[in-house]
Amino acid sequence: MTETVSLPKAMLRGFTMKCPSCGRGHLFGRFLKVADHCEVCGEDFTPQRADDFPAYLVIVVVGHVVVPALLWMEMTYAPPAWLQLAIWLPFTLFSALGLLQPTKGAIVGLQWQLGMEGFAATRRRAVPVQARSSVGRTRDLSAVAQRAKAEA
Numbered sequence: 001m002t003e004t005v006s007l008p009k010a011m012l013r014g015f016t017m018k019c020p021s022c023g024r025g026h027l028f029g030r031f032l033k034v035a036d037h038c039e040v041c042g043e044d045f046t047p048q049r050a051d052d053f054p055a056y057l058v059i060v061v062v063g064h065v066v067v068p069a070l071l072w073m074e075m076t077y078a079p080p081a082w083l084q085l086a087i088w089l090p091f092t093l094f095s096a097l098g099l100l101q102p103t104k105g106a107i108v109g110l111q112w113q114l115g116m117e118g119f120a121a122t123r124r125r126a127v128p129v130q131a132r133s134s135v136g137r138t139r140d141l142s143a144v145a146q147r148a149k150a151e152a
């Protein structure tokens with residue numbers, strides 16, 4: 001039987017750049033290049049469509065840290081502009097680069113768990129009927145039809 005992975009668990013596995021399905025294989029082949037499939041469980045990652053969304057999220061998160069911190073430092077210490085730039089430009093660059101891959105992994109984990117895009121077809125094949133109906137994600141109409149036929 002295939003294990004049912006919760007949404008937070010799938011996203012956490014993606015955030016740690018592991019396969020959302022088994023949590024052991026690598027999700028990325030290169031820095032932002034998602035692997036075609038998991039080398040451990042064989043899960044197909046080609047349906048993922050994270051696109052620019054991870055970058056938008058990283059901009060929002062890093063911006064909400066850097067801008068208030070920069071303004072606070074300016075209001076409190078009023079350092080010279082070169083010092084502000086020397087602090088906040090590298091901080092912004094490295095925190096954005098550091099968060100980009102884990103964020104993309106979390107988004108791929110989210111898409112995978114919710115069966116978004118092409119993952120829907122993959123999930124229908126992989127997850128047994130009981131597991132699907134127990135999480136209320138996808139209804140198998142053929143099972144419902146069989147039950148109706150048996151009752152008739």
Ligand SMILES: [Zn+2]
Pocket residue numbers: 019020021022023024025038039040041042043
């Ligand atoms: Zn895997």
